[in-house]
Amino acid sequence: MIVRSVRTERGRKTRAALLAAGRQAFEETPYDAVRIDDVCTRAGVSHGTFYTYFDSKEELFGEVAAAVVGEMFAASVVGPGVPGDPHARIEAANRLYLRAWSANSRLVRMLEQAATAEQSFAALLLDLREVFVRRGAEGLRRLQEQGLADPSLDPRLTAIMLGGMVEHFAHVWLDLGEHTDEQTAVTLLTRLWAGAIGLTPPSTTTQSTPAPSSAAATAAEEGP
């Protein structure tokens, strides 16, 4: 079976079922504990059928991971209508960041795990991280240019560190069970982030608006 491309409607459905079943399985079960039989059972197909569509568990996981990463890319995009207030924009970005990582926490962990064994997964992971890093660095650079953030900070390294703070918190919060609510977490992450980059206090910028977060409600288009 060399031609893996699906030809018929029926085949497309089977493939989709296997992918969905695989994603479910990888979310619930540690990587090595995921059995192809489990996936097939969930998908309602026989074991032999799996190999019509995938060469191995690795290939299946690769596709699942790529799909997840694609979703995270999409989710990370701050939509149009972002307020001008930098603080509100950072908050909006942090909320998206936290949600994106929270939604796929298990699978990202698994991807990290798989990355230690397979080069291709490591590359996928780096790609994923790079998107967030670039976005963060870009936002910081813009603030620096506007004279709103400490200009001596290295944008890339700073974005890695502060982005890592958010990403890591998503893990601690969801996987390790640290108790807090999203609003509290986002607010604090944003304050720390703002303080860390020396963001000129909103008091100067938004003198008349005591509630930056209310402005954030209609926010977005791009990260900080």
Next chain:
Amino acid sequence: MIVRSVRTERGRKTRAALLAAGRQAFEETPYDAVRIDDVCTRAGVSHGTFYTYFDSKEELFGEVAAAVVGEMFAASVVGPGVPGDPHARIEAANRLYLRAWSANSRLVRMLEQAATAEQSFAALLLDLREVFVRRGAEGLRRLQEQGLADPSLDPRLTAIMLGGMVEHFAHVWLDLGEHTDEQTAVTLLTRLWAGAIGLTPPSTTTQSTPAPSSAAATAAEEGP
């Protein structure tokens, strides 16, 4: 072999060899890929001998992990002779923090992985994290009391987030190959940390306040 307690010098050496070999193996190989026979070969004993000292791979890993966690506890203690300057003390703490996690990055990742499957490992991991969180929260609280840090920050949550930033950076830096040198990393982490908590710049503060140095004297063994 029900009695697992080692009775002779020879036995103690063999056990130590197995532990050392296990640690090596767990550092180099993904958890599920570690074979008991690999460990035995490294330790220079037959595989039957393994079961004289451990019941399973899990038990071996448990001991290895406990040892690593113990080392990290020890390494996280900021020793005496630290300068009284809060900024310098944060930097010292961050350096220790980064080194502690860097040195055992692989094993901690593995512990996280193992924690998803075994409750006991999850508990060990929480203990480990808690020590660092407490230390961080305590340091922040002291600075707040001294009027040197933003008093409105929740100490625990802030410590989790900023500690996570350091911990996560250790991972990105070492495991994912982000290029930078330790000094640059520590300096930046410290600046971000200090900015995040609103640490009053030393130059301004230290002049008129004799407090920091005297306070530092009684806090010499604790991080920020």
Next chain:
Amino acid sequence: MIVRSVRTERGRKTRAALLAAGRQAFEETPYDAVRIDDVCTRAGVSHGTFYTYFDSKEELFGEVAAAVVGEMFAASVVGPGVPGDPHARIEAANRLYLRAWSANSRLVRMLEQAATAEQSFAALLLDLREVFVRRGAEGLRRLQEQGLADPSLDPRLTAIMLGGMVEHFAHVWLDLGEHTDEQTAVTLLTRLWAGAIGLTPPSTTTQSTPAPSSAAATAAEEGP
């Protein structure tokens, strides 16, 4: 492979081959010495295939034993056309009894052995024994009602003892190599059995009593 039900003809054949091979192996080899690989080799399948149909050696043995017990149940039924003469009927029953136990002597011994370790086997064994005990007790009770046997004998206990005599003799005869021929054995067992229950000699009784033959008609399918 959770679904153990066989779906195809091929599967049914393989399963049957494993059962047959297992029965052979258990007949030739002490229980603990039976290797799953031996069974697979006899059945001409790889050892992986074994686990498609059975979870363990115990499960295989359970099915083999159940089959044997089923056969013994069937073989113990004294068919129609048995003479009405009680003595002749006891003889017929003893012959069947002896043959049934002789044919499966090894497997029954093995079942006894297995029963010391596994509760389910003990239950199977008790069931098997109970069938023969009931049949014997029932036959005796009928003879007692007809005034042909000592009415003071406890039917159940007597059946256990005399049945045990036959069962045990099958073992001594076949497994321990006591030399004699079946006819001699059956004749003697029958004389002892008849004497033990005080069976009224047929010559004396049958003449004036039309009962035995009529009674035999309704007891044609039951042993003594």
Next chain:
Amino acid sequence: MIVRSVRTERGRKTRAALLAAGRQAFEETPYDAVRIDDVCTRAGVSHGTFYTYFDSKEELFGEVAAAVVGEMFAASVVGPGVPGDPHARIEAANRLYLRAWSANSRLVRMLEQAATAEQSFAALLLDLREVFVRRGAEGLRRLQEQGLADPSLDPRLTAIMLGGMVEHFAHVWLDLGEHTDEQTAVTLLTRLWAGAIGLTPPSTTTQSTPAPSSAAATAAEEGP
């Protein structure tokens, strides 16, 4: 260690401890499940020590079995003062027979099991059985000579069958949990035995004694 004969007092004690521990273990545990380590633990010696006294588990079991068989030989001897009444003498013999087999039921079963694998054990078992068979055949022959039992019965085969009845009942009674008390069992076994060999009813012999069993109370010296 070629010389296995024990030289010192200490050695004799250790050996005895191992034998006792082995007997206990073999009584409680199926043959293959008996671990040499168990035996050593019970005996309070280290594993290595076992091999100072025995070559293998088989050798140990051989000695244990020989000791048990020796005891059963001894126990089977009906002591002096046996009453002349044949019925009482049969009862006394049956009681001894039942007790001897009951006391060592588990070990005899194990010996049977071991006999299927090792020739030497089979021989030991045959020896044991032979003693009881001889004794039974001899008793029957005597009764036949005295005109008290059916002279047409083959003494050896009859003794095997009736002896088997007792032996087998001991097993069913003790190992399989058939409920009854010893007195009931012995009385019934004796009645069946007596009836089976056509023993001339006591009424002829002990006219004035309506309670044969009371005479049996002071019985014994030899079997029937």
Next chain:
DNA sequence: TATGAATGAGTATTCATTCAT
């Protein structure tokens, strides 16, 4: 395409036995 039976490499684990101390 789908099925599910067959395969066998790979791994953990047990335990009798040996041997240095």
Next chain:
DNA sequence: GATGAATGAATACTCATTCAT
């Protein structure tokens, strides 16, 4: 003699993958 650490042969079992139907 006694100890207990070391050995490794023997075996059960799993599961990804192949293949005939």
